Amino acid sequence: MTTVIDVHAHFHTPSSNRSDWQRYNASRLDAGDRIGVVCHVASVLGSWGATSPTYFASPDDQTRANDWMFDFADEQSPRVKAWVAVNPNYTAHALAEIERGIARGAIGIKLAAGRRADDALLDDIAAAAAQYGVPVLQHIWQHRRRDWPNQDASDGIELARLAARHPRTTFLLAHIGGGGDWAHTNPAVRDLENIVMDLSGSGIDRGMIDDALRWVGARRLLWAADLTLCTGLTKLRALPYTGASDDDLSDMYWRNAVRLFPAGAFTDALSRVGATPGATV
Amino acid sequence: MTSSSMADTRPVDVTSWIGGYPFREVPHPDPEILVRVLDREGFAAAWVGHLPGAFYRDPVPSNRALYTAVAPFAGVLLPAPIVRPDWPGWTEMLRDAVNAGAPAVRAYPAQWGLGPGHPAMAELAFACGEAGVALHVTVRFEDLRQRHLMDGAGDVPAATLRALARLAGSHCHLVVAGAGRELIEETHWGLTPPEQQRVFYDFGWVWGPPEDHFAHLIATIGAERLAWSSWWPLRLTQQSRALVDLLPPYTPSPRAEPNLADGRSIFGAARCAAKSRPAAEHRAGTTSATNR
Numbered sequence: 001m002t003t004v005i006d007v008h009a010h011f012h013t014p015s016s017n018r019s020d021w022q023r024y025n026a027s028r029l030d031a032g033d034r035i036g037v038v039c040h041v042a043s044v045l046g047s048w049g050a051t052s053p054t055y056f057a058s059p060d061d062q063t064r065a066n067d068w069m070f071d072f073a074d075e076q077s078p079r080v081k082a083w084v085a086v087n088p089n090y091t092a093h094a095l096a097e098i099e100r101g102i103a104r105g106a107i108g109i110k111l112a113a114g115r116r117a118d119d120a121l122l123d124d125i126a127a128a129a130a131q132y133g134v135p136v137l138q139h140i141w142q143h144r145r146r147d148w149p150n151q152d153a154s155d156g157i158e159l160a161r162l163a164a165r166h167p168r169t170t171f172l173l174a175h176i177g178g179g180g181d182w183a184h185t186n187p188a189v190r191d192l193e194n195i196v197m198d199l200s201g202s203g204i205d206r207g208m209i210d211d212a213l214r215w216v217g218a219r220r221l222l223w224a225a226d227l228t229l230c231t232g233l234t235k236l237r238a239l240p241y242t243g244a245s246d247d248d249l250s251d252m253y254w255r256n257a258v259r260l261f262p263a264g265a266f267t268d269a270l271s272r273v274g275a276t277p278g279a280t281v
Numbered sequence: 282m283t284s285s286s287m288a289d290t291r292p293v294d295v296t297s298w299i300g301g302y303p304f305r306e307v308p309h310p311d312p313e314i315l316v317r318v319l320d321r322e323g324f325a326a327a328w329v330g331h332l333p334g335a336f337y338r339d340p341v342p343s344n345r346a347l348y349t350a351v352a353p354f355a356g357v358l359l360p361a362p363i364v365r366p367d368w369p370g371w372t373e374m375l376r377d378a379v380n381a382g383a384p385a386v387r388a389y390p391a392q393w394g395l396g397p398g399h400p401a402m403a404e405l406a407f408a409c410g411e412a413g414v415a416l417h418v419t420v421r422f423e424d425l426r427q428r429h430l431m432d433g434a435g436d437v438p439a440a441t442l443r444a445l446a447r448l449a450g451s452h453c454h455l456v457v458a459g460a461g462r463e464l465i466e467e468t469h470w471g472l473t474p475p476e477q478q479r480v481f482y483d484f485g486w487v488w489g490p491p492e493d494h495f496a497h498l499i500a501t502i503g504a505e506r507l508a509w510s511s512w513w514p515l516r517l518t519q520q521s522r523a524l525v526d527l528l529p530p531y532t533p534s535p536r537a538e539p540n541l542a543d544g545r546s547i548f549g550a551a552r553c554a555a556k557s558r559p560a561a562e563h564r565a566g567t568t569s570a571t572n573r
Contacts, residue, residue: 230489
């Protein structure tokens, strides 16, 4: 079985607006086990709309969500790690949550769509990421041509502006298969080496991964699933037919994740399957 | 369908095409590549359409290109040509399809502007039922969020599908491609049990874990309503197999797979219904008065 790290995962909580949250979480973990996911790097976006909007989570909802996520990562260790999610509209709260989250074991910062990626309000958060040595996972709408309801979606160009202002921070551009025109994203971020991209999303267009490989290369692509592990498995099975070398495949499956996140973040998870990150970096 | 493909127990893909797509490049959409991919992904054969023809006005040149392209691969690439029922000469298109051994014909009501209950679509459904070929309707080619500005056709709504399935006295076997859970449920549960038996859903767009829509549909509408597909050349062909492999443990495992439908079983049912020509199942459905 292929070893993979899912760098874009989500879980639900008792505060989510769905009664089957435990079934949902169990299904994710079970499917992950069958696919070969050794670690889910996950976040919870507030109450998922129950008491404040998913992409504009209130500070209280986001604190509660992060608490649940940190506890769940502890409980499921080492197969679950946490992103600390923040709403950039509340700068002081966001920075405090980041400090608290890193102390609780979070290994990255999750930004959804509460503000455009090139907004000045994200500068303090991007600087904090550099200070703590963790990446930022930014929700992206591939080629945003208009405003979409319930989110201030950003696209590759907007993230590129932020990445240019913060060359010491690594940004993980979310889900190239997650909606919008993925072909637009590749040239938008090609020259920003501190932007890497995850392959997640329900989109499984032929040509999408090949195009990303051509534009940014395997060292800047990370396998992930987001909301649909079925399309994650499909991409996992399709990757060997892209012409990528075995080394490139291992990079996309898990080695890029080892490089991206703080040292040792996946050592325990990988040791369970005999992978040796130190020998391959 | 040839005897060799009938002997092959691997599923027959109900949704694939050859040819280019007008709104983005699709890699090498050539029939000889499709043949290799089908074998690699565990399909015995495929119902194959001509992708550019979905966007033509007159389907005849598209069908001509399709018949020529798949001829060298008879038994594996099974033509599923277009029949446009609001176009002059459509009955000849259907006759040609039957003569070419097509297991199904394709219709694109959204691209042609034929809304729910359009009499031309009803006529086509009746004719397909009589001819013993399935009627294949593509709900969408791409996710709504990524469509080209010039692609304004929209999705085929459930109302169109229900109207086709409800035609009183029709024997038409309908295959719906590109539907997610909501559209499938809105169609299936809006039909009587006899009507439900003539509708199949390509499951390639249904979500697996952790939402588990696919497992839910197997448990509720039944595996026999859900059909294998590859969606080549538009989408990665591994998706149907991935969905089956990720079914939760409480549903049959790959060693005891659910009894899913495929092109072979659907074509068999369509032919059987045409031969037996049973009396109308009920009189409650939409009438066939279509005098256009």
